[in-house]
Amino acid sequence: MYADKIIELINKTVDTFRYKPRESDAPFKKPEKTLIALPGYIGDIILLIPTLRNLRYNLGDNSQIDIVCNKNIYNLVETLPYIDNFYLNENIGKNKVSFLRQNNYDTVFLFNFPVLWSFASYRAGVEQRVSFNLERIGLNYPPIWQKLITHLVKSTPITDKKPQWQVYLDTLKDLNLNIFDEYLETHLTNDDLYKAKNVMQEIERPRIAIHITAGSPGKQWHLNNWIILIKYLKDKYNCSLIATGTENEKILYDYLATQSGIRIHNLCGKTTIRETIALYRYLDLIVTLDTASAHFAAAANTKNIVIIYGPTNEAQWLPHAPNSNIYQIYRNLPCRPCLTRFCHHRECLNKLYPDKIINVIEQISI
Template sequence: MKVVVRSTNWIGDTVMSIPALKEIRRIFADAEITLCARSWAKEMLEGADFIDEIIAFDKGNNPTKNFLKQAKLWHEKKFDIAIILPNSFGSALLAKLGGVKQSFGYATEKRSFLLTKSFPVPKWKSERHEAFFYLNLVAEIEKALSGKSSVSAEIPTPEIPVPEERRKRALEILESYGVDSSRKLVALGVGSTNSLAKRWHTDGYAELNDLLQSELNVNVLLLGSKDETNVAEEVFSKAKLKPVNLVGKTSLGEAIGILTAVDLLISNDMGLAHIAPAVGTKTLVIFGPTNEKTSRPIGSEIIRKNVECAPCMLRICPIDHRCMKLISAKEVLSKALQLLT
């Protein structure tokens, strides 16, 4: 049997779907399981034993052409079952055009006619962690195919395998930037590519950097993607004690390796905040507009202020960004100290 899983589109969502991917492997133990995902997933999930193959699917400069090319590839691979994790109409259409024998997903965006079997979105979706949303889909699929479900109600911790050579490469990168290996290392994730409202203010990160270095005597580095270069440079310019700025200078695979070498990641609600605890790194996430009930990185600690307008889920704050501005650098430092000792 050949099973294809249409993965989620963001790094954090993909990490939150790992428990579901592991259940798919358990249920379809003898199947060949292919993950159709964004190209960065190959770096993130290299060596994962719950996937046999990853095929990249990026929109690129010509989304329609790339979509049809992907559908043709699915046809060629002759998949028996498609499990559609995203809620989009297009992801279900891909399974239909790809000629998959049976396709399953949630009944969203009026796409049920494209799927062999669709399932209603659980009423509890906004009250439980997103990982349960994906696990519930797998449970419904197992029930539809076998008449019963064996999917656990307990949420397992996502684990991302990190090859030894990637860990060694991370240490080489840190050494090349002059990071003192005799001191503890704290990484700051100051960006967020899909929401400006998720970002704690740059003054706060700059002050936190100075406090971490002056009061705790730790190394501090900035970590993130090329899309977050501007905000990282702003933090760097405001910092009195300069951190090591690696934002935009590493691949995702290298960033994952570096996360295995740091003692603590402090970040906004972003992809790296989900990856860090999945590779065993202590993580403190600064929450503002998003709902920690549904999207808190599993295994992380959080800090947030209870304000009347949060969680609003908006990408740009229309007022004064109070949910973030009320969080002080000293509060974050205090929480960081607890996690470092």
């Protein structure tokens, strides 16, 4: 709500100066050295992988493609065979301009809206700077963004129904590049698979995972709702309940186990991202918020994926999971989807009661 008012003010200010967006970008030239600045959210990386693969198909083996990402994402991307070099934002820090110049990149892809990398690419004189227009956040072509970005590719409004993985792929079409395939993949090592197998051998079926945290606090569902839900799951399926996540999230699942009186196999902090995806191959069902775990399950071909949505657009953030049964649960409200992702009433989640999730799960056979 508050973000909408700020965006409206910015758009009115731009309109006052009668600024006209440029009609077209220069033709995209096949680069020799490309840097891709990845988004900060892990779920986005899963959805972006088909685009990275297709970019390699277009540029060929003789073109260099490097990635810069946050440290928490590195484990997911380090095994991708179509990337040449990997760099961490934490190591580069404030030295972005010198880093770009030293590596002599002629092209950067900026996903989604990395402002600092955008300014650095402009200052470093990188010839081709590719990023989304600002339609997703409702801005009408602010002049500074058109100055920083040489090749604006289409985003979609926050209300649009196109899945985000398709939005990412379409960036290549906007540059007159080809789409050769669309499948989702992650490159798990034998060690990843071996560890997952050993862990899951100790956990009886049926195996149900719950994931109660998200990168955005505005997506959180009340812990009391989760207590009701896990009691129901245990009673209905006599299942083994599993939790994965970071070490910092462990305490939340310990709390749920204590309050519900039900054992949760708490694997938080014990697995990497790739190992977590490997674990999800053994699940019969996962119940998760709209967060990375939903996309992990899609990559793992988990049989049944139940996703609880709050302020986000369920169509845009649908996992790319043709081999899974997807159940999306949300409230139809005039304020959804919400750009701000937090507000004073949070009706999208505060009035999304466990009964609605239970009614959906009642239809699932595992």
